[in-house]
Every structure is written in structure tokens, then in C-alpha cells.
Amino acid sequence: MQHGLSIAQRNACLGCHAIDRKLVGPSFQQVASRYKGNAQAEAMLERKVKDGGSGVWGMIPMPAHPAMSDADIRTVVEWVLAGAPSK
Numbered sequence: 001m002q003h004g005l006s007i008a009q010r011n012a013c014l015g016c017h018a019i020d021r022k023l024v025g026p027s028f029q030q031v032a033s034r035y036k037g038n039a040q041a042e043a044m045l046e047r048k049v050k051d052g053g054s055g056v057w058g059m060i061p062m063p064a065h066p067a068m069s070d071a072d073i074r075t076v077v078e079w080v081l082a083g084a085p086s087k
């Protein structure tokens, strides 16, 4: 199975997100702690990565990612929610 980190690298997520500090968007660790214990978060964040959106972390929008497969989006969101581990 593909690792979430390599999907994030291939899809330029890391141009706007770092693992452990805010860039253009929130760090992936901030995202993980915000949604910890939230059973709805995974489906909601999959939709957000696919369709884009703004207003949760600030007014800067995240672009849509219409070309990503649902499987890649699911893997990368699960990885983010797990705290974006390096392995």
C-alpha cells in the first residue's frame, strides 16, 4: 500500500502544508489534533481535499484536487489524521 507521505509529496500538498508547522495551510499535526476522536472527520476531510474550501483555519482557501483518485485521497487523509507519521 502507498504511504500517505508519498501521496502528499506527489500531489504537492507539502507546498502548502508541513508536518509540524503552519505554512499556507495548517500543519498536518494541527489537523490531526483538531479532529481527534471525531468520527465524521475522515469523510469530511476527504471531501474538502477533493473539492477545496476555506473558512475553517482562516480565509485562505485550499484548492480542489479533482484529479486525485478517491483511494489516494482516502490514504492521505487517514495518514494526516494519524498525525502524519514519517513511517
Ligand code: HEC
Pocket (backbone or CB within 6 Å): 008, 011, 012, 013, 014, 015, 016, 017, 024, 025, 026, 031, 045, 048, 049, 053, 054, 055, 056, 057, 058, 059, 060, 061, 062, 063, 065, 076, 077, 080
Ligand atoms: C495552495 C495551497 C494548498 C495545497 C496545495 C493544499 N492545501 Fe490543504 N489546506 C490549505 C489551506 C489554506 C487550508 C485551510 C482551509 C480552511 O481554512 O478551511 C487547508 C486545509 C487542509 C486540511 C484541513 C481541512 C479542514 O477543513 O480542517 C487538510 C486535511 C488538508 N488541507 C489536506 C491537504 C492535502 C492532503 C493536500 C494535497 C492533496 C493539500 N491539503 C493541498 C492549503 C493547501
